[in-house]
Every structure is written in structure tokens, then in C-alpha cells.
Amino acid sequence: MVKILDKYVFTESLKYFTLSILTFLTLFAVIDMVSNLEILIKYGLKTEVTYVTGRFPLYLVRVIPIAVLLSAMITLSKFSSTSELTVVKALGISIYRFTLPLVLLASLASLSSLLLQEKVVPAGLSKVKEVEALMEKRKGEKVPINGIWVKNEKNQYIFFWSFKPAEKEGERITVLSVNGTKPVKRIDALKAKYRRNGIWRLKEGFERDFEELKSQKFKEKDLNLQITPKELLLSSTLPESMGLTQLFLTIKRLSRIGYETDYLSLELYSRLSLSLLPIVAVIIGIPFGVYNPRNKRGYTLLFAALLIVSMWIVISLFLSLGKSGVLPPSYAAFAPLFIFGAVGLTLLGRVDT
Numbered sequence: 001m002v003k004i005l006d007k008y009v010f011t012e013s014l015k016y017f018t019l020s021i022l023t024f025l026t027l028f029a030v031i032d033m034v035s036n037l038e039i040l041i042k043y044g045l046k047t048e049v050t051y052v053t054g055r056f057p058l059y060l061v062r063v064i065p066i067a068v069l070l071s072a073m074i075t076l077s078k079f080s081s082t083s084e085l086t087v088v089k090a091l092g093i094s095i096y097r098f099t100l101p102l103v104l105l106a107s108l109a110s111l112s113s114l115l116l117q118e119k120v121v122p123a124g125l126s127k128v129k130e131v132e133a134l135m136e137k138r139k140g141e142k143v144p145i146n147g148i149w150v151k152n153e154k155n156q157y158i159f160f161w162s163f164k165p166a167e168k169e170g171e172r173i174t175v176l177s178v179n180g181t182k183p184v185k186r187i188d189a190l191k192a193k194y195r196r197n198g199i200w201r202l203k204e205g206f207e208r209d210f211e212e213l214k215s216q217k218f219k220e221k222d223l224n225l226q227i228t229p230k231e232l233l234l235s236s237t238l239p240e241s242m243g244l245t246q247l248f249l250t251i252k253r254l255s256r257i258g259y260e261t262d263y264l265s266l267e268l269y270s271r272l273s274l275s276l277l278p279i280v281a282v283i284i285g286i287p288f289g290v291y292n293p294r295n296k297r298g299y300t301l302l303f304a305a306l307l308i309v310s311m312w313i314v315i316s317l318f319l320s321l322g323k324s325g326v327l328p329p330s331y332a333a334f335a336p337l338f339i340f341g342a343v344g345l346t347l348l349g350r351v352d353t
Contacts, residue, residue: 002093010101013075017105020067021060028059039131047131054127057120064109065277065311069285070304072102076289077300085290094353099286106282113275118243125241147239147263149254152226155179159254160192160232168194168229173202175225184211187223198226239267247271262329266322269333273315280337281311283344287351311340 032052033040040048076099079085088098148160154177161172170192177185189205201222208215239247247268251261288303315336322332 002097005088005093005098006101009075009098010105012078013071013102013105015071016074017067017071017109020070021063024063024066025056025059028063029056043131050127051131054124054131057116057124061113061116061121061274064113065274065281066308068106068109068278069281069307071105072099072282072285073289073300073304075102076286080290089353095286095290095351096348096353102282102286103279106278109278110275113278114244114272117271117275118245122241122243122246129241148232150227150232154226156225157254158225158227163229163232165229170200173200175223185209187221189221194229195222197224198228199224239264244268244271262325263323266319266329266332269329270319270322273333273337276337277311280341280344283348284340287344287347290351311336314339 029052032055033048036048036051039051076085079088085095085098089095145163145165146161148163150158152158157174157176157178159174159176160170163170171190173187173189173192175187176183185208187202187205187207189202191203192200193203194200199222201220202218203220205218205221206215207218207221242250247264251264251268254261254264284307285304288307289300318327318332318336321327322329327335
């Protein structure tokens with residue numbers, strides 16, 4: 001009997017989960033197409049469809065926690081209004097046992113979110129990047145690209161904080177020479193201008209020799225980085241378009257040679273936090289779904305809307321504090337999970353089982 005009941009609860013919750021996903025994705029698709037009519041007019045329907053569908057996986061990852069919350073609350077609200085919860089408790093089955101299929105659905109949703117961010121989201125954003133590059137090329141302009149790093153044949157790690165492809169100029173450049181994994185020399189410059197044959201002119205810089213323990217400033221310095229602007233562009237990969245594994249390995253590699261990686265760590269932790277959010281959402285959704293005063297589903301939808309807005313505000317606030325350097329990346333990403341998880345567990349402990 002319990003297996004039949006589990007299947008029934010899982011099927012009902014899956015129905016509302018799927019309906020929520022389709023509703024939000026359709027809404028986002030319409031908004032995206034309307035707000036990007038310029039692409040449709042100038043480049044055709046195929047290009048706009050490519051642009052919109054490329055962003056779909058990212059939207060899906062962000063919608064999954066909301067869909068889990070809604071499915072848990074609506075499913076339990078329905079069972080409460082039809083007195084099925086009362087019957088279940090009369091049979092000696094606790095609310096905790098009854099809602100295990102909801103936790104299973106949330107766990108599967110969390111795993112799906114991880115897989116999407118590892119494989120599908122980067123591929124989708126790559127298509128979006130291609131459309132944006134086409135638009136920039138048609139306009140005859142290039143926007144600065146931030147956070148490019150590359151390794152040349154001289155075992156030098158080169159980092160451009162910002163690079164302007166049209167001007168062939170970079171800002172805040174670091175060149176780190178290593179022997180194995182040991183740094184031996186580091187050059188930092190405020191600006192770099194490409195000359196020819198892989199040679200760049202660095203300006204307003206500082207050179208440090210870790211072996212001879214000496215340093216010196218310079219106004220201008222020509223340095224053969226063995227890389228052209230075109231090769232630099234091909235090396236540029238935004239953190240948002242990296243898979244989780246690639247992002248993790250990039251952080252490890254850059255940390256080992258002394259680069260600042262807080263912005264990459266925040267991106268990684270926030271994406272992991274987003275993948276764990278469905279589990280927190282179901283913990284919060286269960287007590288609110290069980291509580292259904294006067295058997296009115298309007299209360300459920302109102303509570304759901306308030307919870308979604310509250311969670312979005314808190315998560316955005318902590319991420320903003322992380323980006324500004326006020327909070328460490330791990331704390332900024334995972335603190336909202338602990339806050340809402342604690343609230344959910346407290347409410348769950350007060351549920352009449």
C-alpha cells in the first residue's frame with residue numbers, strides 16, 4: 001500500500017512540477033523574444049530562435065527550485081483540501097514518510113540541475129555568444145572582454161583583466177613566469193598595446209624577480225608574449241559559459257600560480273548553491289503546503305509568491321555582497337541555503353504528523 005501511495009504522491013507532484021517548468025519557460029521565451037526584436041528584424045527568425053533557445057538551459061536551471069517549491073506546496077495543499085492527509089495520518093503514516101516522494105523529486109531535480117550546468121548550459125551560452133559576436137561585428141564595434149588568461153610556450157601565464165579587441169589594448173595585465181609550479185618572475189602593468197609578431201608594449205608597470213629578490217618599476221617595456229590579439233580572443237572563456245568541472249580546474253590552476261580567483265569561486269559556489277536549492281525549497285514547501293487554512297488554495301499561491309520573492313531577494317543580496325568583496329565567496333553563495341534551510345527545518349519540526 002505504501003508503494004502505491006508513494007507512486008501516487010510522486011506522480012501528482014511531478015505533474016505540477018512539469019506544469020510549472022513549462023509555464024515559466026514559455027513566459028521567459030515570450031519576454032526574451034519581445035525584448036530582442038532587433039535580432040529578428042536584422043538577422044532573421046532563425047538567429048533569434050538560436051539566441052532564445054541558447055538561453056533556455058540557463059532559465060531552466062533557475063526555474064527548477066521554484067518549480068519544486070510550487071509542486072510541493074500545491075500537491076500537499078490539494079491533499080489537505082480533499083482530506084487525504086487526514087486519512088493518511090489515520091492510517092498511521094506520518095507526514096514525514098508521506099512526503100518522501102517530494103524529497104525524491106527535489107533530489108532528482110537537484111541532480112538534473114548539476115548535469116545541466118555541467119554540459120547543457122555552457123553549450124547553450126556558446127550559441128548565445130556567437131549571436132552576440134555577430135551583432136557586434138555587424139555594428140562594427142567590440143565590447144571589452146574581461147578575465148582572459150592564457151599560457152604561452154615560454155611557460156608564462158598571462159592574465160588580462162580587460163581586453164579591447166578593436167583597439168588591441170588590454171588593461172591590468174599580469175605575466176607570471178614559473179618553473180614547474182614555482183613562480184620565478186612576475187610583471188604587472190596597467191596597460192598593454194599590441195605591436196607585432198606577438199610583442200606587446202606594457203606601460204606603467206612593476207617587475208619582480210622572486211629568485212634574486214629584487215623589483216623595479218618601468219614606464220614602458222616591450223615584451224614578447226608569443227600571443228596575438230586573435231589568439232587571445234580564442235582563449236577567452238567567460239565563467240558563465242564554463243562547465244562546473246572546467247571552472248573548478250581553472251580556479252585550481254590560477255590559484256596555484258597566484259592569481260586572484262574570488263570572482264571565479266563565487267561563480268562556482270553560486271552555481272552549486274543553485275543546484276542544492278531544490279532540496280531546501282522542498283523542506284520549506286512541505287510545512288507551508290500542509291498548512292492550508294479553510295482549504296483555500298489561494299493561501300498556498302500567496303505563500304508561494306512571498307517565499308519566491310523573499311528567497312530571490314536574500315540570494316541576490318548575498319551574491320552582491322560577495323561580488324563587492326564584503327563577504328567571502330563561499331559564505332555569500334551558501335549562507336542563504338543555511339538560512340532558508342534552518343527556517344524550513346524549524347517549520348517542519350512543528351508540523352502535526
